[in-house]
Amino acid sequence: MKINISPLLWPVFRRHLIVFSRNWKVNVAFNFVEPLLYLTALGVGLGAYVQPIEGIPYLKYLAPGLVASSAVFATAYECTYGTFIRMEFQKTFQAMVATPVSIDDVIAGELLYGTFKSVLYSVVILLVIFILGLVESSWALLVPVVMALGGLLFAILSIIWTGLVPYIESFNYFFSLFMTPLFLFSGVFFPLTGLHAIVQKAAWLSPLYHLVNLVRGIILGQVGIHLVWDLVWVAAAVIVLFPLPFYLMRRLMIK
Amino acid sequence: MTRQMGVGGTLDVVAAEDLVKEYDGLQAVRGINFRIKARECFGFLGPNGAGKTSTVKMIYGLSPVSAGKLTVLGMDVRTKIRDIKRRLGVVPQENNLDPDLKVLQNLLVYASFFNISGSEARNRAQELLEFFGLADKAKERVESLSGGMKRRLTIARALINKPDLLILDEPTTGLDPQARHMVWQRLRQLKEQGVTLILTTHYMEEASQLCDRLVIMDRGEILVEGNPHQLVSEQAGEEIVETSSSEEMIVHPATLEDVFLKLTGRKLQD
Numbered sequence: 001m002k003i004n005i006s007p008l009l010w011p012v013f014r015r016h017l018i019v020f021s022r023n024w025k026v027n028v029a030f031n032f033v034e035p036l037l038y039l040t041a042l043g044v045g046l047g048a049y050v051q052p053i054e055g056i057p058y059l060k061y062l063a064p065g066l067v068a069s070s071a072v073f074a075t076a077y078e079c080t081y082g083t084f085i086r087m088e089f090q091k092t093f094q095a096m097v098a099t100p101v102s103i104d105d106v107i108a109g110e111l112l113y114g115t116f117k118s119v120l121y122s123v124v125i126l127l128v129i130f131i132l133g134l135v136e137s138s139w140a141l142l143v144p145v146v147m148a149l150g151g152l153l154f155a156i157l158s159i160i161w162t163g164l165v166p167y168i169e170s171f172n173y174f175f176s177l178f179m180t181p182l183f184l185f186s187g188v189f190f191p192l193t194g195l196h197a198i199v200q201k202a203a204w205l206s207p208l209y210h211l212v213n214l215v216r217g218i219i220l221g222q223v224g225i226h227l228v229w230d231l232v233w234v235a236a237a238v239i240v241l242f243p244l245p246f247y248l249m250r251r252l253m254i255k
Numbered sequence: 256m257t258r259q260m261g262v263g264g265t266l267d268v269v270a271a272e273d274l275v276k277e278y279d280g281l282q283a284v285r286g287i288n289f290r291i292k293a294r295e296c297f298g299f300l301g302p303n304g305a306g307k308t309s310t311v312k313m314i315y316g317l318s319p320v321s322a323g324k325l326t327v328l329g330m331d332v333r334t335k336i337r338d339i340k341r342r343l344g345v346v347p348q349e350n351n352l353d354p355d356l357k358v359l360q361n362l363l364v365y366a367s368f369f370n371i372s373g374s375e376a377r378n379r380a381q382e383l384l385e386f387f388g389l390a391d392k393a394k395e396r397v398e399s400l401s402g403g404m405k406r407r408l409t410i411a412r413a414l415i416n417k418p419d420l421l422i423l424d425e426p427t428t429g430l431d432p433q434a435r436h437m438v439w440q441r442l443r444q445l446k447e448q449g450v451t452l453i454l455t456t457h458y459m460e461e462a463s464q465l466c467d468r469l470v471i472m473d474r475g476e477i478l479v480e481g482n483p484h485q486l487v488s489e490q491a492g493e494e495i496v497e498t499s500s501s502e503e504m505i506v507h508p509a510t511l512e513d514v515f516l517k518l519t520g521r522k523l524q525d
Contacts, residue, residue, distance in 0.1 A: 006337070011367035018364065019355040091351035098315055098345035099368035099416075100337050255278060255318060 003246050004104045012101060012109030017116075031074050031121050032128060035066040039129075042189065053191060056220065063134040064216035065188030071122035071147050072154040072208060076179055079114040079158030080171040086110075088166065093253060107249050111155045118151020119144045126219070137221025146218065149234050150211040156241045157207070163248025182208040187216075210234050266329050268293050268420055268451045269314060273323035276309045276475075283309040285475040286323060293419075296442075296452040298469030298483075300462040300511060302521070305472040307455035308348055311424050314453065315345045328419060341369065344413030348424040348455075350405055352397045358408060359384065359393040362415055369416040376415075383411040387441060403434025410441065414450075421445065422453045427461060439464055459511035463487075471515055478518045483511060490514040 020027065039062065047058035054061075086092040093106050126143050129135060161174045185192070185199065186208035192200050203209045210230035217227045269291040276284035284306040291297040299307040312318035314327055316336035325332045327339045353361050362380035366372065371379065384390045387407040392400065400408065406426065413421060426442070427435040442465055446452055456462050462469050463483040470480045479486060491509035498504050516522060 008368060008370075011364070011370075014367065015353075015356075015364045018360065022355075090354055091347075091349055092353055092355075094317070094347065094349070095351040095353065095365070096368060097317060098340065098343070098347065099365065100340045100370075101368045102337065 001243050001247060003108075003243060004102045005108045006100075006102065006105055008099075008101045008105045009108045009112065012096060012105055013112045013116075016109065016113040020113075028120075028124055031070065032124050035070040035125050036128065038066055039063060039132075060134050060136070060220065061216075062189065063129040063132075064219040065186075065212045067122050067125045067129065067143065067219065068147070068150065068211045068215040069183050069186070069188050069208060070125055071118040072150060072211065073179065073183070074117040074121045075114040075151045075154040076158045076175070078117050079110060079155045080162050080174055081168070082113075083110050083159060083162050084166060084168060084171070087162075087249075087253070088168075097253070103250055103253050104246055107159065107246050110159060111152060111245065114155025114158065115148055115151040118147045118154065122147035122151075122215075129219075135219055137218065137223075139218035139221055139223055142218050143215060146211065146214045146231075149231075149238060150207070150214075153207050153234055153238050153241070156238065156245055159245035160241065160248060163245060163252060166252055182206050185209075187212045207234065207237060266293075267291060267326075268328060269297075269453070270326045271310075271323065272325075274310070274313065274320065274325050275322035276306070276313060276318065277321040283475055284313075284321075287470075287472075287475075287477045289470055289477065289480065291451065291453060293451055294446075294449050295467040296446050296454060296465050298462045298466035299453070299455040299472055300457070300459060300466075300469050300515075301455075301472035302457055304474075305457075306475040307472055308424055309475075310472075311422050311453060311455055315343055315422055316340055341416065342419045344416065344418035344421040346406075346409050346413045346421070346423040346426055348428070350409060352405060352409060352412070354397050356397070357393070358389060358395050358397060358400070361397060361408065362412055365412045366415045371416065379415055379417075383414055386444075387411045388437075401434070403430050403437060406430060406434065406438060407441065410438070414445075418450070420451045420453065424455050425457070426454065427456070427458065435461075459515070463511055471511070471518065473515075473519050479514065486514055487511060490517055 039059070043059035043062045047062070050058040052058065096106050097103050122143050126135070126140060158174070185203060186206045187203065192203050210233045213230045214227055217223055267290045271287060271289050273286045273288065274284060275282060275286050287310070299310060301307050309318060313320050313325055313332065316332055316339065320332060328342055330339050332339060353364065356364055359380055362383060363376050366376035366379065384393055387410065389404060389408060389411065392404065397405065397408070410426065427438050430438065439461070442452065454465060466483055468480070468482055470477045472478065479490065487509050491513040493509060494506055495509045495513050496504055496506050512522065
């Protein structure tokens with residue numbers, strides 16, 4: 001399958017940025033309230049009763065996990081509800097493809113916008129936890145790079161769902177059956193070593209698990225060869241899955 | 256607004272040969288032939304489901320051609336669709352203005368999809384807003400516009416790239432008579448400026464007011480082709496005498512509606 005992306009991807013992305021910039025303060029505020037609530041309730045509140053994990057105080061253990069998970073949630077919302085509303089209710093895609101913009105430019109624009117959200121929110125939350133003194137290493141500067149890759153992966157996964165089950169009700173299932181289990185069992189809140197071996201094996205399949213490993217590793221300065229494997233896993237998933245959103249969305253749009 | 260004709264005069268702007276559109280085995284367009292010349296207004300008249308929208312969607316590349324040949328501005332839609340779209344303006348049947356953007360932004364963002372930016376885009380957008388009587392709405396939300404204004408903005412948007420060919424899919428469906436006349440007036444002005452227009456409609460009045468030539472379509476086929484007035488006089492004569500069961504007789508001048516009725520035994524709009 002040949003994917004036909006042109007430089008017109010940029011004006012498409014720019015359109016999304018214009019819309020985003022109209023109420024970016026509200027957007028950003030909402031997106032960092034939630035991780036802050038988790039940090040306070042679980043990190044500070046529950047954390048007072050929790051033993052240090054692998055020698056790390058609980059708040060410090062939890063914070064990097066929230067950087068990764070909050071970012072990919074923002075992407076998942078954008079590329080399910082957001083994409084679907086633009087396609088189905090606003091007919092924005094139909095308007096774009098009547099210009100020299102191709103359907104693949106439109107989909108690439110959605111992926112890029114989804115990726116942008118992960119990068120942006122990971123950086124915002126990183127800043128917050130930095131101010132709270134929860135960042136240990138200057139490796140943390142690589143968070144936006146890691147989350148660009150992770151954001152792209154979650155944008156791809158979300159658009160695959162949107163393309164497969166294009167009904168607004170279906171997105172509830174995406175979050176309750178896919179995103180929430182990932183959030184709970186990808187090592188954001190606790191290491192999986194205490195769980196049954198099957199759960200640990202299953203976690204290897206979770207894209208968020210690898211992102212949490214990576215982000216926690218660089219924020220806490222525990223960098224090593226093990227992180228390379230997580231990076232390879234995420235990059236390989238991006239490469240393998242990349243054509244699918246294009247295939248599925250073309251099927252919906254071109255009749 | 257000045258326009259250049261990119262097509263060297265003799266070439267047809269659109270040429271369709273045995274054009275077919277199939278959806279899951281059902282033929283919406285059944286092997287039609289037509290040619291559209293530069294600077295004319297060409298109409299597709301027919302009831303809902305006649306295949307008008309399927310035909311124009313193939314012309315602007317939203318819908319792939321199932322069989323037959325279709326060239327637009329001298330280029331094959333199968334291979335050159337991006338180059339074709341650069342020179343088209345499209346007013347779709349469904350309103351798809353961007354509700355996330357203000358009125359002026361709608362035009363500027365759309366211009367960017369044609370690589371038109373900066374002061375060039377601003378000048379064109381301003382000019383178009385004035386031409387369509389929307390200059391004082393530039394900063395308004397699209398949602399706050401009336402149906403007629405939205406339609407005019409959609410046409411303005413379609414002109415941002417100074418197209419050689421403007422495609423209008425049911426441009427006045429759902430508008431009140433006043434708004435409809437305002438759109439017609441603007442379309443006539445565009446025609447005078449030399450824009451080639453393609454129009455689909457199920458309003459025979461619209462077709463006879465605007466079109467130089469038209470085809471009447473039904474069930475995916477072209478029934479007849481010609482100049483609206485000529486079609487009426489050839490197919491239906493000068494006057495029509497309507498009789499009903501109450502033995503009343505009504506005499507009225509023949510219209511395209513009568514042509515359609517004669518050819519299909521049905522009314523255009525039911």
